[in-house]
Amino acid sequence: MQSNSVVPAWARALMGLVAGGVALGIAQLVAAFAGAKSSPVVAVGDAAIDLTPAPVKDFAIRAFGENDKTVLIAGVLIVVLGGIAPLIGTLAVRRLAYGYAGLAVFAAIGLAAVLTRPDAGIPDVLPTVVGVAAGAWTLGWLVRRATAIQPASATQPASARQPGSGTGPGSATEPPSATQPRSATESGGAGEDGNGGGRDGVERPAVMLAGADLWTFDRRRLLTGAAGGAVVAIGGAVLGQALGGRRAVDAARVRVALPRPATPAKPIPAGADFHIRGLSPFITNNRDFYRVDTALVVPQVDPDAWKLRIHGLVDRPVELTYQELLGMPLTEADVTLTCVSNEVGGEYVGNARWLGVRMAEVLRRAGLRSGADMLLSTSADGFTCGTPVDVIMDGRDALFAIAMNGEALPVAHGFPVRQVVPGLYGYVSATKWVVDIKVTRFDQDEAYWTPRGWAAKGPIKTQSRIDVPKSGDSVKAGRATIAGVAWAQHTGVDAVEVRVDQGQWRQARLAEVPGPDTWRQWSIDWDATAGQHTIQVRATDAAGRTQTEQEAPPAPDGATGWHTITVNVT
Structure with missing residues (x-):
């Protein structure tokens, strides 16, 4: 058992901080290799979004706009690394088993968040397990580097080791007690080097434990070990992010050859844009188009693996691949999208030229059953929205969109496929990274935002x-x-x-x-x-x-x- 008084508070916090950082960095790296949907931090963040009351979410969107997810991720990291990790370091110095127990609690929270995500599987568990294991090893390694036992005989003055001056019966010299500080020279305090260390620069605070052994703190070994751990933590996080499918998906997106539309959009009239400085252009550039969604990290969906499943109140369940969707007759349409979170005069609105397959055509293939009035669509990240069936089937250009302004959908805007429905706010229509459509009823199913206080149907207001x-x-x-x-x-x-x-x-x-x-x-x-x-x-x-x-x-x-x-x- 080690005493916290041997190790300064900053050192205990540093041990926990580095161990926590290694755990998160390795988890991110493993998530990339294992094909997991998200790291523990993202899973906890997603769970936090699900549990956050609607008014708080509204405030986040108003206050931080498109950066609300970044702020949430930063908040999770601050809580984990700024609050929990230093406590784990303090526990580990007191007794290493206590530190491991703290990491186990940390792991349990991460696993609970991961396993409650839609379609969670074994690959999604691995990042948390391996990351925490790496963090536990790092924690023990840092504790061992920073602390060591200095036998009492090695630091006692020569006079105390002379024959007849020992600590046995009849000795004239009493041994120093565990509560009685040694002299500055004996304890490694302000001695010959004048800076709190001995000749070798190692701090040896005056704390004695059982067996008359002295625990010492080695600042230099801790700092060098912490530096190495920080490199592993940062490197794992950066490399994991880079390997998390982003490059592969970006490359796949660039390779997409967009078919010509069977139904082209009408030419944009010459007088559609006044070209007044400061006035929003008629067509919003992809890079300027607003983004509001629940995805903390943009899903990286491989178009070759993507499938769209249509099921529920249908005569014939349908499953489409990306190539099959591209092979269907495509429609091009100019459609303005608006977020329901948009304040009067707000910026969460934009206009683009979309290319895709009419949703009505796909639903006709499946055969809608009588009584179906809602499409419960699901995104690759688990988000759901409910769209009125009658709006999709009334002849408007409601699309499973594959392209935006002449190029394959940007990843942040739903690549490979998203929904675009004119006349409805995005929260009931514009599912990005859509992978599943359940044909159902409003009185039988609820979408993501409905139980959070938002209306089940959201026609756009003038x-x-x-x-x-x-x-x-x-x-x-x-x-x-x-x-x-x-x-x-x-x-x-x-x-x-x-x-x-x-x-x-x-x-x-x-x-x-x-x-x-x-x-x-x-x-x-x-x-x-x-x-x-x-x-x-x-x-x-x-x-x-x-x-x-x-x-x-x-x-x-x-x-x-x-x-x-x-x-x-x-």
Whole structure:
């Protein structure tokens, strides 16, 4: 048994920190080789997402945007490495078995998170088991490097070892007790080197244990060992990430030869884009397209191994490979997607040209049974969403999409296959990395977000946004341009109105659009006068419904209200 008083607190924390880092780094590396779906950190993070109340998730999206997963991963690492690992190091110095027990608890949490993931198997268990084993070995190795037993006879002064001056009966000299500190020279304290160590630079605090042996702390050996452990931890994590299928999937994506569409999209009208600086372009570049999903780490799905299963309330279950999907008649369509988390005037909306197979065609192959009203789609990372069957079958361009803006889907946007459904918020339609469709009923199944307080069905609400100028901008007095975008998928935008300082509503000029499923640019001229001004916008869809002034948050079925900004004119 070793005493914590021998080893400084920073050293105990360092041992645990390095051991924990090795455990996580090796786990990441093993996950890459074993084909596991995720490392323990990602599994714990996924579980945390599942258990987090909806209001907290909404706050995370608002506060961190597309970086919310990165923040969560960082939080898990801080808790594990900043809180749990140092405690394990302290326990290990007290008794190594205690440290191992702490790691066992750490392993149990990781295994519980991993095994509760969808389709978990043996390969998913290996990273946690091997990683914790590596961490346990590292912990024991560091403890042994940092501490050693110094026999009392090796440090006693010569006078104490003279005949007749021993510690037996009749001795004139009493042995030092375990609670009585030795002199600075004897204990390796402030001695000849003046810095708390002996001639060899090794610290020997004055703590004596059973058998009159002295436990010593070797700072130099600990630091060199910790440095080696840090290299292993960082190297394992980096290499594991690199080998986790990313290169293979990226290479497979580049090799995809996109077939020509059987039904091409209409040409984009020449007047679809006003080309006003600061105004969102009609087509959103792939790199600029928003991303909001529950995946902590972007799934790396091999298209050669990908399959789409259609089952449930169907006459003939269907299973399609990627090549079979590419061999079906493809449809090209311009569709704007919107996230239900988007605040009024928010950025979680974008427009792209998609290529894919009509979902209705695949469902007809399976044969929908009477009473089926919901498609429960499942992503490769376990996310589910429920889509109304009638929307898919009403003739709109609802797609199993394989391409985005003329190239195979970016991995972050669902490669190899995702859903695109005009007119529905993404949480009930836009499943990325889709692998499974269960034809079912809303009264029999629930998707991921429904039990978390969101509406089961999410038709997109008519919205408009001011892009130019931005709220808080300074504008020069005189003729100025106010411009933005408006959307009302699958109905279409028929009018946009703008007013300044609660004045009269004025009709904005509208850009051309190829159909009702995309957003629409608008602009209006304004004679700006000096001072602070408030600008508001509202849109009216093709069915005559005007965007409501009533403000509502995104939950449970999408935000409402007029986008309002304030600018200063000088």
